[in-house]
Amino acid sequence: MNFALTPLEENFRAELRQFCAEHVTPEVREQTRSGTLHNWELHRKIAERGWLWGAILSELGGGGRSPMEMAVFTEELQLACAPIDGIGNIVLVASVILELGNSFLKSEVVPKLLNGESLVSLGYSEPEAGSDVAACRTKAERDGEQWIINGQKMWTTMAHEADFVILLTRTDPELPKHRGLTMFIVPLDAPGVEIQPVHTIGTERTNATFYDNVRITDNWRLGEVNQGWQVMLACLKYERGFAGGQYPSAPLIEAAKQYAQSHHNSEGTAIIENPVVRERLVRAMIDLEACRVLAYRTAYIAAAGEQFGVEGSMTKLFSSERYQQHCNWFLDMLGPEGLLQWGTAGAHEDGEIEENWRHAPVTTIYGGTSEIQRNNIAEHRLGLPRSR
Amino acid sequence: MFLEYTEDEQAIYDAFAAFFEKECPPEVVRSSEPLGFSQPLWGQLCETGAVGMAMPVAWGGGGASLTELGIVVSLVGAHLAPVPLIEHAVASRLIAELRQIQTGQTSGYTSSQEAFYTPAPIQSNFSQPTLALLESLIDGSKIATLALRPAKPEAPDNSVPDNPAAKADASKTRADSSTSASPAIAKLLPSGAVAEVFLTLSESDNSVDQLIATTSSPSFASLPNTADLPIANRAIFSAGGATGGTDRASDEAFGAMGKLEMSAADNSQPGKSYVLASGEHVLSCYAKALSEWKALTAIALCGLGRRALEIGVDYALERKQFDRPIGSFQAVQHGLADAAVELEAAWYLCQRALWMLDTDQPQAAVHASMSFLFASEAAQKATAAVLHYHGGYGYATEYDIGLYYRRAKGWSLIYDDPTNEYQRLANTLL
Numbered sequence: 001m002n003f004a005l006t007p008l009e010e011n012f013r014a015e016l017r018q019f020c021a022e023h024v025t026p027e028v029r030e031q032t033r034s035g036t037l038h039n040w041e042l043h044r045k046i047a048e049r050g051w052l053w054g055a056i057l058s059e060l061g062g063g064g065r066s067p068m069e070m071a072v073f074t075e076e077l078q079l080a081c082a083p084i085d086g087i088g089n090i091v092l093v094a095s096v097i098l099e100l101g102n103s104f105l106k107s108e109v110v111p112k113l114l115n116g117e118s119l120v121s122l123g124y125s126e127p128e129a130g131s132d133v134a135a136c137r138t139k140a141e142r143d144g145e146q147w148i149i150n151g152q153k154m155w156t157t158m159a160h161e162a163d164f165v166i167l168l169t170r171t172d173p174e175l176p177k178h179r180g181l182t183m184f185i186v187p188l189d190a191p192g193v194e195i196q197p198v199h200t201i202g203t204e205r206t207n208a209t210f211y212d213n214v215r216i217t218d219n220w221r222l223g224e225v226n227q228g229w230q231v232m233l234a235c236l237k238y239e240r241g242f243a244g245g246q247y248p249s250a251p252l253i254e255a256a257k258q259y260a261q262s263h264h265n266s267e268g269t270a271i272i273e274n275p276v277v278r279e280r281l282v283r284a285m286i287d288l289e290a291c292r293v294l295a296y297r298t299a300y301i302a303a304a305g306e307q308f309g310v311e312g313s314m315t316k317l318f319s320s321e322r323y324q325q326h327c328n329w330f331l332d333m334l335g336p337e338g339l340l341q342w343g344t345a346g347a348h349e350d351g352e353i354e355e356n357w358r359h360a361p362v363t364t365i366y367g368g369t370s371e372i373q374r375n376n377i378a379e380h381r382l383g384l385p386r387s388r
Numbered sequence: 389m390f391l392e393y394t395e396d397e398q399a400i401y402d403a404f405a406a407f408f409e410k411e412c413p414p415e416v417v418r419s420s421e422p423l424g425f426s427q428p429l430w431g432q433l434c435e436t437g438a439v440g441m442a443m444p445v446a447w448g449g450g451g452a453s454l455t456e457l458g459i460v461v462s463l464v465g466a467h468l469a470p471v472p473l474i475e476h477a478v479a480s481r482l483i484a485e486l487r488q489i490q491t492g493q494t495s496g497y498t499s500s501q502e503a504f505y506t507p508a509p510i511q512s513n514f515s516q517p518t519l520a521l522l523e524s525l526i527d528g529s530k531i532a533t534l535a536l537r538p539a540k541p542e543a544p545d546n547s548v549p550d551n552p553a554a555k556a557d558a559s560k561t562r563a564d565s566s567t568s569a570s571p572a573i574a575k576l577l578p579s580g581a582v583a584e585v586f587l588t589l590s591e592s593d594n595s596v597d598q599l600i601a602t603t604s605s606p607s608f609a610s611l612p613n614t615a616d617l618p619i620a621n622r623a624i625f626s627a628g629g630a631t632g633g634t635d636r637a638s639d640e641a642f643g644a645m646g647k648l649e650m651s652a653a654d655n656s657q658p659g660k661s662y663v664l665a666s667g668e669h670v671l672s673c674y675a676k677a678l679s680e681w682k683a684l685t686a687i688a689l690c691g692l693g694r695r696a697l698e699i700g701v702d703y704a705l706e707r708k709q710f711d712r713p714i715g716s717f718q719a720v721q722h723g724l725a726d727a728a729v730e731l732e733a734a735w736y737l738c739q740r741a742l743w744m745l746d747t748d749q750p751q752a753a754v755h756a757s758m759s760f761l762f763a764s765e766a767a768q769k770a771t772a773a774v775l776h777y778h779g780g781y782g783y784a785t786e787y788d789i790g791l792y793y794r795r796a797k798g799w800s801l802i803y804d805d806p807t808n809e810y811q812r813l814a815n816t817l818l
Contacts, residue, residue: 001397001455001739002390004747068389257818278814279807285817286737286758293736300391314729371722378721381728382701387718 003296005072012065013072019049020080029081032355033342035205037085038119038161046087047116055091056114060098071299075292078247086119086158092238093120093166097185097222100231104219109164109185119162123153123186123209124232130154131372133168134178134229138211140169147221149186149214155366157206159195162188165209166235172226181228184221190214202359237309239367246295246315248323248363252356253284255349256330263348271333280329287322294318310381313373320363321370327357391736393459400459407436408467414788420470423610424618425582430471430528440526442477443484447522453746454680455739458687465691465799468791472531472579472618474684479532479587480525482677486599486665487518489673525585531606533583534677536803539572539590539600539624572624574602578802580620581610587664588624589674598666599674600624604659615798625661676745679753682760682803683741689799690738693731693767696792700724700774703789707779714777723773730766737762757813764800771796 005013023045031039046052055070056062065073077084090113097105112118129135138151149169156165165186172180188195192214198206223231260272260281271277294315301308330353331338342351364370378384393401411432420426433439442457443449457477464473524530574580574588583606590598602624610618665673701724704715714720741759744752771793775782782789803809 001393001743003740003743004389261818272818275807275811278818279810281818282810282813286762289740289755289758290733290737290762293740294733296389297391297732297736300389311732314732318729318733371718374722374725375718377725377728382697382721382724384701384704384721384724385713385716387716387721 005068009066009068009072012069013076016073016076019045020076020082024077024080024082028083031083033203035199035203036158036161037083037204038158039083040161042082043084043086044116046084047114052087052090052094052114052116055087056095056098060095062095062098062114067299067302068296071295075247075295078245079250081251086161088239089120089122089158090114092122092235093164093185095238096166096231096234099234100223101185102219102221105185105222108219112163118164119158120164120166120185121156121159121162121188121207121209122235123156123165123167124235125154126152127154131369133232134181136168136170136181138167138169139173140171140182140184142171143215145218146215147184147218149184149192149211149216151211153209153211155198155206156195156209157204159188159207159209160197160205164188166222167211168228168232171228175226178229180226181232182221182225183223183228183231184216186211186214186216186220190216200362202362203355204359204362245363245367246291246319247288248319248356248359249284249288249291249326252323252326252330252353253281253288255352255356256284256326256333257281259330259334259349259353277333280326280333284322284326284329287318287326291315291319291322310377313368313376314381316367317364317370317373317377323356323363324360327353327360331357391739397456397459400456401463404436404438404460404463407432408463408469412467412469414468414791417468417470417791421616422612423581423608424470424616425472425579425608426470429469430531433469433471433473434528439473439476439528440480443480443522443526444488447484447519447526449484449526453742454683455742455746458684458738458742461684462687462691465688465693466695468692468795470618472533472582474681474688475533475579475583476525476528476531478677478681478684479534479583479585480522481680482534482587482599482673483525483532483601483664484522485673485676486670487522489665489669530585531579531583532585532587533577533579534681535574535577535586535588536678536681537589539574539588574622574624576611576619576802577622579618580606580622581608581618582606586622589670590624597668597670597674599664599670600661601664602659602661613798615794615802617795617798617802619802623659625659675753679756680745683738683745683756685799685803686734686756686759686763687738687742689763689767689796690731690735692792692796692799693727693734693763693770696767696771696774696789696796697724697727697731699789699792700727700770700777703774704777720777723777727766727770727773731770734759734763734766754813754816757809760803761806761809761813764796764806767796768800 023042028039028042031037050063051073054063054065055073056064058064094110094113097110113120124133124136126136126138128137138149138153140147140149149167151169153165153167159165165188167184167186169182169184170180171182174180186193192212194210194212196208196210198208200206260277261270263271265271265274294311298308298311298315301311334348334353337346337348338354340347340351341354344351347354375388379386411429416426416429437450438460440448441450441452441460442454443451445451461474463469464471521530525532572588572590574586577586580586585601585603588600588602590600602622604622607620610616610620613619701715704720704724705713707714737755737759741752741755744755771789775789775793778787778789781787784790800806
């Protein structure tokens with residue numbers, strides 16, 4: 001056992017810290033309040049440094065930064081509260097195209113993604129297909145050299161900023177559920193695509209996207225016809241590899257500490273002297289360390305070239321559920337004033353804790369619900385029978 | 389980073405997994421109750437060299453790291469082995485460290501490349517009595533332990549209950565106290581029912597901190613307790629002889645500890661206490677020992693929890709209700725999955741804390757404490773969940789999960805109410 005970073009990893013961390021100190025300004029951090037967790041200026045600076053190419057495996061033609069370097073990359077950007085929700089999708093889709101895609105997609109889509117020009121949205125979920133994503137009904141029908149797409153996708157976050165969507169479709173309704181699926185990359189400016197905002201209690205804007213007789217050429221197909229589920233599995237592999245969001249509690253803890261140190265209760269005692277507050281802060285700090293070792297362990301398994309699905313599930317499940325707990329603790333600590341939102345006179349820590357609390361519910365839902373993660377752990381770590 | 393066992397670490401694991409599998413089945417655990425100590429198992433463990441593996445090579449120890457010792461300790465946890473390995477190793481290392489400082493030796497605890505079971509040549513200028521004591525600690529013929537909190541002077545008329553040896557000690561102590569320092573009792577001393585030597589921090593009147601070593605006969609009778617831990621109250625005698633600080637005086641103390649032979653039946657010989665060391669460095673050495681105890685107990689709790697989870701999974705696959713294994717029910721699966729996640733996090737927190745202690749990182753003490761708190765809760769949650777999934781059988785003593793459930797609480801609580809430890813951590817971190 002050895003938890004030391006290599007000099008290369010240490011240097012990368014130092015470089016990232018310097019970058020964040022310079023570019024992740026308070027204004028950039030406040031990007032979240034626009035509802036879109038993406039900032040083009042910051043994004044392009046990240047791309048200029050080659051960090052998007054760097055995130056792609058070298059066997060796929062990328063810069064091949066190690067999983068541990070990528071763990072450091074996501075850790076530092078998250079600790080700095082950089083709005084980087086677009087990056088995970090980019091790395092995932094570019095990786096899958098490089099692994100399974102045709103030369104058209106490799107030359108038309110991948111460079112735009114990795115050079116910082118374009119974003120891509122994930123078009124898996126549908127109104128009737130959430131965790132059971134293979135229940136997808138969006139139809140793609142062949143018409144000569146073209147495909148005609150009809151249907152609807154949910155939670156296509158970033159679609160309003162993105163140039164592309166990776167779209168799971170049903171191409172053969174006669175085949176069993178997992179076999180009649182085909183994956184496409186669809187340009188979002190194609191005629192017949194409509195993007196409608198879906199507003200959330202976390203301020204965040206996501207979208208529903210509608211596809212009404214959208215025509216695309218066969219070039220845009222990703223992987224073989226009716227092999228969409230294999231592409232989907234590859235997507236999940238890369239999604240868990242990048243695995244954003246292990247440290248959502250970090251800025252929350254800072255804000256809570258800041259508040260507790262600078263405020264007093266009605267009897268004049270500093271909040272930070274409240275033993276319950278002290279214990280909760282320490283518990284949250286311990287949980288954050290637990291998130292860190294789980295994230296490192298996931299990266300370590302990935303670096304060894306092994307399947308890290310279970311470790312990814314554990315990290316995601318633990319960090320999101322504890323984050324919700326922390327949000328509740330620290331919002332309660334503010335008392336009724338905790339209800340006040342940013343920009344309101346009397347809002348503490350400029351509403352950051354309240355904002356986190358509203359964001360928290362989605363974290364145990366997206367990227368695989370807690371129930372899906374537990375199923376995965378029970379089946380693949382504990383060897384219990386599949387229960388769904 | 390290297391977040392798995394190295395080849396050498398794996399070899400240690402394999403050897404000791406086989407050892408405990410063979411020598412410490414649940415029957416051994418059960419037959420050692422209520423004392424919580426098996427002399428034959430301790431003897432066998434001593435023969436493997438594990439007992440002195442983490443002592444400095446220069447002293448004839450194995451020079452192993454805490455990470456390596458932690459491998460054996462995690463197996464002690466997994467098998468609930470009734471041996472005082474953690475307390476003994478930590479107390480022995482503390483004695484060695486203090487002695488090293490006193491004699492200006494700097495061999496330190498740098499992990500040796502030599503396998504820990506290879507006897508190393510002794511390269512020190514210690515006196516013969518000191519070496520005799522260290523030898524008996526390294527080969528385990530003398531068991532040592534340490535008190536987890538400073539001993540407080542005993543209030544008058546507050547007699548020590550249920551422990552004849554301690555009672556005898558205490559009456560002797562009271563006789564002594566008429567002429568010297570106030571007597572004290574090391575209460576609920578871990579492994580106190582079986583250790584001959586125990587160390588206590590004493591906050592002395594003149595505000596010089598002292599580490600007191602006491603040698604007396606253990607009673608081999610523990611205070612009846614939840615987890616069948618070998619805990620006992622032990623009297624500290626007025627520390628005569630050595631005044632501490634000077635090499636000559638300490639040598640005397642070491643020598644006396646090395647020579648004094650105690651047996652369970654023999655209460656005629658009174659015990660003796662010595663000032664082993666005094667001065668500012670005592671506090672930091674003791675704090676380090678306490679951190680080692682926390683991190684090692686934490687990894688033992690991880691081993692305990694992981695084995696309890698295996699027991700739970702096996703049971704869930706075997707036990708059928710409604711014509712299906714209960715392990716096929718999602719409600720059961722999800723409870724077991726939650727236990728797995730907590731234990732996974734605990735495991736790596738503990739490994740990191742041990743690594744930090746081994747490499748002298750400034751945050752090591754904080755992480756030892758964090759890992760202890762986290763692993764305590766993880767082990768308690770896991771054993772409680774698995775007991776629950778056993779249904780009524782989990783409540784019956786016949787099933788092993790109850791052994792795990794009780795020890796998960798006992799090994800955690802023997803230190804302190806965790807809310808106090810959270811507050812101490814808060815004092816450091818906030």
